[in-house]
Amino acid sequence: MFGQIQESTDPAAVLETIWSELAVGVETGRHAFHTPALAISGRDGPSVRTVVLREADSRERLLICHTDIRSPKIALLRENPLVQWLFYDREQKTQLRISGLAELHHDDILAEQRWKSSRPGSRACYAQPLGPGEILRDSAAEAGTTMDGYGNFVVLRSRVEMIDWLYLRAGGHLRLRFDWRDGQWHAQRIAP
């Protein structure tokens, strides 16, 4: 919880709270951090969509979501793997912008491991005959499902390089920027 943070709070403690809130977001469907926005740059401009946060690992600096290999964002990410995640919790008056490089894991150890631990309801999307964003022409022909969705399942893992934390506190907004450099986090107070 960000509620106890003051202007005098050590940035290291803020960073710890950020990662612990992200971990709560992974586990809690109703937490605002469960469904961040993920932004990608494309030739035709930026794109951004809501994703489900599947893992947040502070030690390895990793954020993970799942996607479909047929999604248009796969091609965009292969051209330019830079991404930014946006977490916004209106109740906690907190915004996190987190930048990193995305790696795509398809049919490898990580994909297999995360596929096995995912729920049947989540898996069903990947077994649809048409990939996300494809044009629907004939509902009847497209109503079936393929045998298995695993072939379409992709783990998007990004290693965090920058965290911009903004806390819209009633007593005055607080903002810190954390940059990963030379094997450690460097914090700076910046104007909100």
Added chain:
Amino acid sequence: MFGQIQESTDPAAVLETIWSELAVGVETGRHAFHTPALAISGRDGPSVRTVVLREADSRERLLICHTDIRSPKIALLRENPLVQWLFYDREQKTQLRISGLAELHHDDILAEQRWKSSRPGSRACYAQPLGPGEILRDSAAEAGTTMDGYGNFVVLRSRVEMIDWLYLRAGGHLRLRFDWRDGQWHAQRIAP
């Protein structure tokens, strides 16, 4: 409200609902559409932040938010004015992704008009001595406010070219893509 929309609903009716929900989002602080994410492409990758939706005009196809001329996104937008807005309403199970070209209005008729109609609380941000994202070094020296924030106030107005509507309905997800072409909206059903 999107709750009444079925697979058989006319896309024109869906589009009308989209714009009317955006208008509700403008007026209602607690509506999820009040605080969309705005994505921009930069040299160092994409960036995305929460903004406040100030206007949604279906007739002119405009979305408006306010920003500070000292914000780093101003330089990014001057290089590449393509933006995408993301609206996500968890309660209504609805996501909107809206693409357009951003125009920046600074010290012109639109800026003046919107400044005059904005509340003192909103204006105060623009009167801070440091612009958003600037590094804070000396709290004492930076505690004052400038005379007037109007000089920093920018209206970001984008004309909508594409709307991607996704409705995560329990009975089967629905998705429609609307493209503005040749003076009218063209709708296509696409895979969710």
